[in-house]
Amino acid sequence: MEDGNMVEQIFIGGTGRSGTTILGRILSYHKDIFVFPFETRFIVDPDGLITLALSLSEYWDQYKSDLAIKRFRQLMSKLYPSSVNYKLRLGLYLILPKLHISPPEYTYAMARQWRGEEFFSYARAPFSPFISRTEYFRRLDEFINTLIVREFEGFWLGTPSFRFRPRIYVTKRFKRDEIFRISRNYVNSLFQPILRKYNKKIWADHTPTNILHASLLCEMFPDCKIIHIHRDLRDVVASYLTKHWGGNTVEDATHTIKFILEKWEEEKQKLDTDKYLEISLEELVQNKEKTLSKLSEFLNIEFDENMLKVDLSRSNLGRWKRDLTDEEAKFVERTLNEFMELYGYL
Numbered sequence: 503m504e505d506g507n508m509v510e511q512i513f514i515g516g517t518g519r520s521g522t523t524i525l526g527r528i529l530s531y532h533k534d535i536f537v538f539p540f541e542t543r544f545i546v547d548p549d550g551l552i553t554l555a556l557s558l559s560e561y562w563d564q565y566k567s568d569l570a571i572k573r574f575r576q577l578m579s580k581l582y583p584s585s586v587n588y589k590l591r592l593g594l595y596l597i598l599p600k601l602h603i604s605p606p607e608y609t610y611a612m613a614r615q616w617r618g619e620e621f622f623s624y625a626r627a628p629f630s631p632f633i634s635r636t637e638y639f640r641r642l643d644e645f646i647n648t649l650i651v652r653e654f655e656g657f658w659l660g661t662p663s664f665r666f667r668p669r670i671y672v673t674k675r676f677k678r679d680e681i682f683r684i685s686r687n688y689v690n691s692l693f694q695p696i697l698r699k700y701n702k703k704i705w706a707d708h709t710p711t712n713i714l715h716a717s718l719l720c721e722m723f724p725d726c727k728i729i730h731i732h733r734d735l736r737d738v739v740a741s742y743l744t745k746h747w748g749g750n751t752v753e754d755a756t757h758t759i760k761f762i763l764e765k766w767e768e769e770k771q772k773l774d775t776d777k778y779l780e781i782s783l784e785e786l787v788q789n790k791e792k793t794l795s796k797l798s799e800f801l802n803i804e805f806d807e808n809m810l811k812v813d814l815s816r817s818n819l820g821r822w823k824r825d826l827t828d829e830e831a832k833f834v835e836r837t838l839n840e841f842m843e844l845y846g847y848l
Contacts, residue, residue: 512706515713521783526708539616736822
């Protein structure tokens with residue numbers, strides 16, 4: 503592989519319930535790729551890094567920038583709570599939904615194995631196996647300090663309530679390329695030590711909404727690649743209905759998926775064709791080696807047979823035939839007809 507074509511980051515995305523986690527697990531077996539065993543989320547989520555970068559550049563005003571910095575720091579703190587706080591949040595996660603109350607934000611409650619190691623457990627937060635909490639917050643503070651020109655005690659109408667001796671942060675209006683570069687450097691400062699620890703060259707994230715921000719991700723990370731993994735949309739709808747975030751009816755799920763895919767089609771128009779690849783979960787399951795060879799070629803990396811180790815026999819293809827009524831399936835096909843045809847499911 504030529505250095506000039508070196509891929510440094512991989513962003514996997516989809517509608518959700520389309521195979522992003524499975525694909526992430528497969529890529530984690532590649533000798534050169536480090537994949538987080540959870541959705542990192544902090545780049546693309548509300549109040550995340552992209553929101554912060556745009557608030558300090560395109561959409562800057564003195565109050566928006568102040569609030570964006572505070573909200574980003576809060577988000578990063580929620581993603582790496584203390585051990586005691588984490589255990590408390592997990593307990594609430596198991597109890598509150600049964601009372602129809604939303605649990606603490608960004609609680610990763612599922613224990614699961616990743617390459618034979620249990621990274622999710624009831625004893626530690628998701629980031630803890632990879633970077634110490636002290637180092638995590640040191641990097642965060644360094645990043646935020648590069649953004650702030652001045653700070654002083656005070657408050658404005660949008661300052662969060664009940665803060666003792668509240669502070670206001672003063673920032674300049676950054677040029678877009680400047681703040682994107684600073685943001686990229688911050689992420690690299692977090693992730694490069696992890697790559698060295700595991701002797702990897704590329705890091706990958708499988709947050710589904712990555713595809714909705716693909717053009718901004720490619721702007722922030724010029725050497726990245728985007729992978730969209732899709733699945734029979736009837737299966738996606740059926741799977742959505744098993745999740746607390748997926749809707750209570752087929753209509754709820756179908757419209758959400760429709761709007762996601764419409765946004766992705768718009769994003770694709772902003773990208774060079776060599777920046778993204780679309781694959782289906784079905785082709786991955788049914789012809790794993792061929793699909794992964796195509797994916798390796800797209801990423802300009804050597805094919806690694808270790809990726810074939812992941813068992814895909816429980817991928818639940820065709821679940822819609824069991825879980826949806828004929829009427830529900832027809833509604834999905836009618837509402838998502840454009841995408842069903844585009845992806846070859848009709």
